[in-house]
Amino acid sequence: MPKVLISDKMDPKAAEIFRARGVEVDEITGKTPEELKAIIGEYDGLAIRSSTRVTQEILDAATNMKVIGRAGIGVDNIDIPAASAKGVVVMNTPFGNSITTAEHAIALMFALARQLPQADASTQAGKWEKSKFMGVELTAKTLGLIGAGNIGGIVAERALGLRMKVIAYDPFLTEERAIELGVEKVNLETLLARADFITLHTPLTDQTRNILSAENLAKTKKGVRIINCARGGLIDEAALKQGLESGHIAGAALDVYATEPAKENALFGTPNFISTPHLGASTTEAQVNVAIQVAEQMSDYLVSGGVTNALNMPSLSAEEAPRLKPYMALAEKLGSLVGQLAHGPLKSVAIETEGAAAELNQKPITGAVLAGLMRSYSDTVNMVNAPFLAKERGLDVREVRHDREGDYHTMIRVTVNTDEGDRSVAGTLFSDAAPRLIELFGIKVEADLVGHMLYVVNEDRPGFIGSLGSLLGEEGINIGTFHLGRRAAGGEAVLLLSIDDNAGPDLLNKVKALPGVKTAMALAF
Known part of the structure; x- marks a missing residue:
């Protein structure tokens, strides 16, 4: 459990x-x-x-x-x-907290427009300063969204309901999505110049850090009001304070800060500044x-095995996982096989799918291939870290889908490029959903990839199989399954044998000494 x-x-x-x-x-x-x-x-x-x-x-x-x-x-x-x-x-x-955070941004926008916290504090202090708290309407004002993802989209919807005009800057916002949201897609310079209110709805990355820098704050429309319920660090807080004090910025409301918990901050006490303690998600x-x-x-x-909302691997629904499981098992075995057999540093890997496999989510299949392939580099590799290990080593990874009918109802092919050229293996799933190898380095061979195996490349000549069987018998090695393939009669042949024990160096040397043997390797799955 x-x-x-x-x-x-x-x-x-x-x-x-x-x-x-x-x-x-x-x-x-x-x-x-x-x-x-x-x-x-x-x-x-x-x-x-x-x-x-x-x-x-x-x-x-x-x-x-x-x-x-x-x-x-x-x-x-x-x-x-x-x-x-x-x-x-x-x-x-x-x-889960998208609506709540969006509503908090709208609430802070209202609070800025009507100076609600200041008016509340003044009134409860026994004052009656009606003329001091002159506000502005939201109707017909321009709201600039920096970030138009899930939360930004909800803010846009609410703002449009308030009869505001909404413009948005987001590098990933398509024209089609902008039309769907009812917003005008603009660049950052245009947003800064036109917006009466600016709200931020973007993660904190190297690209977004201090997106409202001193330089960009200076480009904003005089009298702008700024709201941030996204992440601390998106705004240069010192520059924001200067803008408030100079009157260029009419008001600002922050729910997030560069340093949290923000028990001290230079902005505290600044005129026309509203602060809340990271309450964006704080509703029941x-x-x-x-x-x-x-x-x-x-x-x-x-x-x-279902993967939802993961930040470091492809999504895989709980419904998809059972269907993909045998394909991922096949992909991992193919990756492991070619990884064990390919000599020299790997330059690139191509994962090709055909038939039923081509209709599936390709990312988990690719992750499984890389996990098998990279196992020789790390004993803790899995689908999550395999792509990162591949990237670290400069391995070029390509995915190719083939929309064609082949000899098999489904097929996955893995090809790696090394200094010695391309090495390719292919496999399929039989009716029992068991992974089967169907091609090895251009030679047709049908084999299960299980446990300890012995891989032999030899000249196709009479008597070789008997010689190999006799040698294994003399060494006390029991053969589980025996798979043979060859390019042509009398040409190069490939043997894959599943054996009960690992083939050690002494046994491999004896196999290599048999007449006609070109290569002998121990494999493990």
Whole structure:
């Protein structure tokens, strides 16, 4: 039974879902990093919110870890490259708190437009400063969205309902999607010049860090109001303070900060500044939703292999996983075979699919091929970290689908390029869904790839099979299955034998000494 640790406070429904799905779960919150390191090795999964920091040191101690689930969107408290290198899937729940965060941005926009916090504080202090708090209407104003993904799209929908005009800057926003959202797609320069209100809805990356820099803030329309409920670090906070104090920026509302918890910040006390303590996801509904989603996603992965909302591997639904499982097994065996047989450094790998395999999600198949192929480089390789290992080594990976009818109802071919040229293997699934090799380096050969195997390339001549069988018998090696293929009569032949024990160096040397043998290798699957 898989075992999961919930290390941050989470709605009780998460634990209920884990247990209902057959996953053992412990709820242990508030641990220091050292305390967490001491226990994390027991667990296959870790469910967190924003408090737990999953560092390289924590991952090194997580010897059984398979998946980390973040109940929420932001994952800057997880070392994703380190998790990927270790083969750990990292998931988040990008949709569970989308509405809540979008509504918080709209609420802050209203608060800025009508100076609600300041008016509330003044009135409760016994003042009646009606004329001091002159606001502005949202109707007919231009809202500039920096980021038009899921949350940005919801903000756009709400803003259009308020009769605002919405313009959006997002490098990934297509014209079709912009029309669907009812927004005008613009570049950043245009947005800064035209927007009366700016809201940010983008992750924090090297490209977005300080996207509202001092330079860009200076390009904004005089009297602009800025809202950030996305991630701290998107705005140069010192430059924002200067803009507020100079009056160029009419108001700003932040829910997120470059350093959190933000118990001190230079912006605090600045005129026309509103702050909230990272409340974007803080509604009862959102807390329940993200807890349910992270538990469902992690359970799917641990129990059935389904992958949803992963940040470091392709998605694979729980429904897809059973159908893809035999194809992934075939792909991994083919990758392992060509990896063991190819000599010299690998330059590129091509994964070709034909027939039924070509209709499937290709990314898991590619991941499985690379996992088998890279096993000679790492004994901890899996579908998650194999693409990263391949990229580290400069391996060019290509996927090719063939829309054609072949000799088999489904086929996967793996071709690697080395200094010695291309090496290609192909396989299929028989009616029992068992992976079978059907071609090896251009030679037709039908074989199961299981356990310990002996690979022999020899000249096709009478008596060779008897000589090899006699040698193995003398060495006490029992043959399980015997597979033979050849290019043409009297030409080059290939033998694949499954044997009960590993073929050691002494045995391989004796096989190589047989007349006509060109190559002899031990394989393992």
